[in-house]
Amino acid sequence: MKASAGLYLAIARGGFRRYSTYRVATLAGAFTNTVFGFILAATFLALWRAKPGLGGYDTGQAVTYIWVSQALLVTVAAWGGGFQDDIQARFRTGDIAVDLYRPVDFLGWWLAAELGRAAFQLLTRGIAPLAVGVLAGQAVLPHSVLTWPVFLLSVLLAVLVSFGLRFLVSVAAFWLHDAEGLRALMLVVSMFMSGMLLPLTLFPEGLRQAAQALPWSAIIQVPCDVFLERYGDRPLTGRVLGELGFQLLWAVLLLAAGQLAQALATRKVVVQGG
């Protein structure tokens, strides 16, 4: 059961390298994120011009929000996907039963691969649209240099939370036989409740509080707010740490739930005779 850190690192590197072989696809994806950045930035500009300070964001922050959320979209897999597609394919072929008996922890294996994927996507489909947004004079970079490492930490936690949620959906396939339906519903909740489509502060009261307490807000809303220095440009204030703590709490809870679900699923496979 004990796999060395070196092994997980190798898996992560494999995840990184695997995505880096799709050069045209990466370019095409970055292009699409950039096009959406311009379209959505135009609507936000029109909206904030009509009502400056809407939702507690100034106009520069609102437009930056769009560019940062486009940069994070694929990294944190707000649309779903990543390792989910691989697991789904392995369910179809039955290879999933083999995975459970590998001398590497099932969750750990996929998490390592997912972190490699996320790192690659952040470096390509994350940086490219944000850079275009800055060059176009729309996105504003953080004032404090210290915001950058805090932001990266927040993105890492966002990836962990997103992984935890998607892992639970994937493991549900042991009981549902096909998790695609559940995945579709998860996508809806994820897009809306993460703040990907609209900052959560623009939601009506009640819905806003609910969305801010749920794990999805840790995926997009929190890292965006950290980048925007919404809590002031001194990045180590109590409010920023509170946000990171919120992400960490959900990451731990979801990964623990994932471990538990995995243990139950393994037993189920044994009962069925593999």
Next chain:
Amino acid sequence: MADPLLARVRWAATSWRLAAAMWMRAALSYRTSFVLTSLGSLAITGLDFVVLVLMLRHTGRLGGWTLPEIGLLYGTSGFSLGVADLLIGSVDGLGERIRSGALDVLLIRPAPALSMVCAERFTLRRLARPLQALLVLGWSISALSLQWSWGRVLVLLALLVSGTVIFASIFVAGAAVQFWWDESREFQNAFTYGGASLLSHPPGIYARKLIAGVTFGIPLAFVNWLPLLYLLGRPDPLGLPPVFGLTSPLAAALSALGAALAWRAGLRAYRGTGS
């Protein structure tokens, strides 16, 4: 020349219908998943409109347009994209089929390759988007007190048909690019899904260069902006005369021709995987 062409179109349509029916039966074998993914699709396409409603709750207008007016934009662009996606959206998976060699199998079948590729993985789940768009469109029309004459109804119907043809052409042209660049699938998302997103907001909020690009470059403006500006009696941001609102069918015909030529060129250039 007219008869063989007509026969070929009919044969292509029949091939599409048979293949689509087969994929439909396949999808229905996982019934729970089918229902859940359908509901999911309905909700995810509906969310875009929910976002518009939430936005307008704060400002009342966006780029000078009210919610029912924006609903017209949203409903028409969503319907056009949705029907095009339902009928032939699967064509965007061409690159994967090229890589796996599955395209070679389709090419030796006695049916047009384009029909087969378009029908692959056909599912009624994709009805969700056009249905939801039609609901918004119906609400918008009833909320606006437009004077409806036969002429205006005709413009609206021509818009829906032409818009669908334009989006379908973008799907096919984008897929044709994959004959050379098999991983380029996401490029076309920028023009299809990105296009629909662009067109569900008023043109006036965008830069003039962008509006010019989607009028004279990729003819997205003909999907709904130009005909709706005509119907609502609003001036065009580029200063084009209102008559442009009636030219969508022409733009659609030219788009379809362009897409057909691109597909043909792609298929000719294709050499197979040798598998």
